[in-house]
Amino acid sequence: MTGHRPDNVLIGPWATPFGAPPFDLIDRASFRDAFDHAIAEDRREVDLITNDPAEPSFENTIVALERSGRLLNRVSATFFNLTGADTDDTLKAIERDIAPVLAKHNSSIYLNDALFRRIDLLKGRRDELGLGEEEVRLLDKWHKLFVRQGAGRPAEVRARLAEIGERLAVLGTRFGQNVLADEQAYTLRLETEEDLAGLPDFMVAAAREAAAERGLDGHVITLSRSSIEPFLQYCARRDLREKAFRAWIARGEGGGETDNRAIIAEMVELRAERARLLGYASFAHFRLDDTMAGTPERALELLRSVWGPARALALREAADLQKLADAEGGGFRIAPWDWRYYAERLRKERFALDAEGVKPYLQLDRVIEAAFDCAGRLFGLNFTERRDVPTYHPDVRAFEVTDREGRHVGLFLGDYFARPSKRSGAWMSAFRTQWKLDGEVRPIIVNVMNFSKSAGEEPALLSFDDARTLFHEFGHGLHGLLSDVTYPSLAGTAVPRDFVEFPSQLYEHWLEQPAVLRRYARHYRTGEPMPDSLIERVLASRQFNQGFATVEYTASALVDMELHLLPSAHNLDVVAFERATLESLGMPEPIAMRHRTPHFGHVFSGEGYSAAYYSYLWSETLDADGFAAFEEAGDIFDPATAGRLRRYVYSAGDLRDPAEAYRAFRGRLPSPEALMRQRGLLAVASEAEM
Incomplete structure (x- = not known):
């Protein structure tokens, strides 16, 4: 273990409420020292597992891996949450420096032949080990993770995969910092x-x-x-x-x-090479092999089924706008x-x-209250603001979350306002995930938004789309807060990418319920509730401009997929490729992609949604059908339906296959028809078939 500065608070125990990061004491320059120490500790822990002379067992290999790396996870979670939400030059420099170091460290674990042999032996003897369902799921997940990283491949292949991983980490960091620099x-x-x-x-x-x-x-x-x-x-x-x-x-x-164009070309080429080395036809085939869709063909089938009706509707909308x-x-x-x-x-x-x-009826504080209240009525949660919890910026608010019996569920942080130190967009993340291995550990979850701050003493007001975004990210937050599993690798949002958006998109539906709006949509000056006539007009307009919204999103998803279906990207001109793809689709001239490729952070600031931006549409198929379960029950807070939703989705993490989880909640798998109806595309699709 390397030495470290004895005053580095990132390394020692945190005597803060709920074990929250002691932001008020952290010297940001000390993160590099903390990373060096935590990486060395993780390496030592993994070496003990690899070199254990005892016969491999679930306990001394898989459970031991679950226990390893906790300090590194804590330092990483704190650091990368700050680089997204409140960065500065110090953090940017450390991020550029540490990205390849972390990638190299991860490769040293996942491409460790001796360690993989232990896991592979356990996988082969899985049925003899007397494991429970959660343990079987965990063993399978660790084995698949190693295989997908290249474990078991020839030494020269593993070496090249490690090089690719390091280079992609460098490029992804540069991509994200470049976009933020342009925005700033x-x-x-x-x-x-x-x-x-x-x-x-x-x-x-x-x-x-x-x-x-x-x-x-x-x-x-x-x-x-x-x-x-x-x-x-x-x-x-x-x-x-x-x-x-x-x-x-x-x-x-x-x-x-x-400029990100050369970065993107190199990233696409490296991803394609990695896929080839792992035996896949393209990066998209590699990426989707571990998702609900399973193959690019199934994802493309959904995207293309929506594209035609959406484009037709968008062209009608364009004609109406031109007349105006x-x-x-x-x-x-x-x-x-x-x-x-x-x-x-x-x-x-x-x-x-x-x-x-x-907007005068959608005060930020009241929308937050509405999100909390719906969580209370669905899942029995209570939220109490805590001003004794240190936060990383004065705008951040901290809430303790408890259940009906007053038991601690987790800590929720809300960071709602735009600022130059924050990347654009909205997201949920965790400073700590939930687990029950070696005692109950409850999560620390953060929602980050970029709403405009009001001037003076006026309250911040939201558009309806802003309010929907808040509910969306809070749905992710509940997925993290309600997690109730034993092992960290299965906790919270650690599910396939095209299932992770289901809990968040489903939660948006409660914002649109008249009962919720009547209670929480109140004029910020008079306190009067939003008039029923206005509520009716808001809800009646939900499908307005949906051709545009669907086209700008689906175009981005299709370009993402087509890029990552390339078997090679040598000499790729990414902007020309984007243009040619849109031309082949018949992209309406007055509409631009929601995320053009040079700033498509979902796809190139790391690999979160690479070849997987389709996931929002896939999950919308689930959420459009899923909310109907409450409507069919005759109560949008129906206890029995909410109980199934909590058990099989929000608290279940990755305990079971997503299709199985959805079927357990809903009783069946959904049909894309619910999605088409929700977006107002069903009639257009029917006309096209006539």
């Missing part, structure tokens, strides 16, 4: 009253607050989605919309040090920077509905 570097200054034309009061206030955060006068628009999307929705200045939109979609493609622009004497064809603006105008015309009328 850009602001659109709104310097005159004319520049503010069309912007509602809440947007003007948010732009003023964004300027103040950056030490600027006046108003600015940033490349955070919570800033730029409303700007594109309301700004009456077409020239400013175009300028902002072009900056937004050019992230990672501007030339210079932050023409009626105003615009004299131009609708472009991507026009779509949100005219769609908002059309929404107001058709439904007498706009964000100015909805």
Whole structure:
């Protein structure tokens, strides 16, 4: 074990409430020292397992692996949560430095022939070991993990796989830091009253607050989605919309040090090579071999079944928007920077509905309360704010979660506002996962958002889409909080990628229930509940603009899949490939991909959704059908249905195959028809078949 600074609080025990990271005491520069110490400790623990002279057993091999690396997991979780949510130059430098070191360390474990022989021996004797269902699942998971990393392959193959892993770690880190750098570097200054034309009061206030955060006068628009999307929705200045939109979609493609095109080409080539070395036709085949879909063909079947009706609907929507622009004497064809603006105008015309009328009823604090209350009514949870828990930023709020009997369930952190030190988007993560091995350990879960902060004493107000995002990420949070398994590797969200979105997307449905809106959607000034007529218009507009939304998402998923189906990516021009793929699909000209490839962080800031961005649509097939179980029960909080949902989904981690888990909850597998109906595509699909 290497030496370390004795004052490094990252290494010793944490005497904080619930064992939360002592953020107020952490010297960020000390993370490298902590990583070195934790890696050395993990190496020592794995060596003891590998060299154990006793005959391999489930206890001395698999359980011992579950116990190993806890310090490294703790340091890593703390560090990488900070690099996403509150980074600085110190953390960025350490992240660039440590990424290949961690990759090399992981390869030294997963490509360790002697260790794999122990696991492989146990796998071959699995039926003789007298294991329970959870233990069988765990053994199979460890064996598959080693095999998918290259264990058991010839030495030269293992060496090359290790090199590829290290290089991909370096490239993924650079990709993410480049996108963040482009986002941090850009602001659109709104310097005159004319520049503010069309912007509602809440947007003007948010732009003023964004300027103040950056030490600027006046108003600015940033490349955070919570800033730029409303700007594109309301700004009456077409020239400013175009300028902002072009900056937004050019992230990672501007030339210079932050250009990601060469990085992507190398990553796709390395992923394809790794797949070949492991015996797969492409990286997509490798990636999906361990998912619900199972093969790229099944994922593509779903994507293509949706693409046709979605494209047809989007073209109808485009024609409607063009009529609106023409009626105003615009004299131009609708472009991507026009779509949100005219769609908002059309929404107001058709439904007498706009964000100015909805946002005053969606205070951030009230939406948080609504998410907590639904969790209480479904699963018996209570949330109590704790101001004695250290947090990594003043905006972060901490809540203790308890059950009906007052027992501790976990700690929940909410980090809701955009800032320059945070990457864009919204996500759930864990500072600590749940397990019951060697005593009960409860999770510490965080939800990170990028909502616009209000100015002065005014409360933060959300759009309906923002509120849906909060419920979505809280659904992920519940998946982590309610976890009730023995082993860390099976806990919480450690499930196949195309199942992990099911609990989060399902939870969004409760936001849209009139009973929930009547209780929690209250005007921030008067306290009056959202009028029933407004609730009806909000819900009636759910399928408005769904052609656009489905096309921009599905285009991204299809480009992701096609990139990773390439058997080789030598000399890949990723932008030309993206363009050619979209042309072959007949991508409507006025719509851009939701995530263009040069800034597609889901896919290239690591491997989270690589060849797997389709997962949101796959999971939506489950959630559209899954919520119907509550509707069929006649109660959106039906105890029996909620009990099955908790037992087989939210608390079950990776205890069973996802299809089996869904069938246990619902009684059957879903049909894509529920998804098509939810997105308003069923009628369009039926017309196409006639």
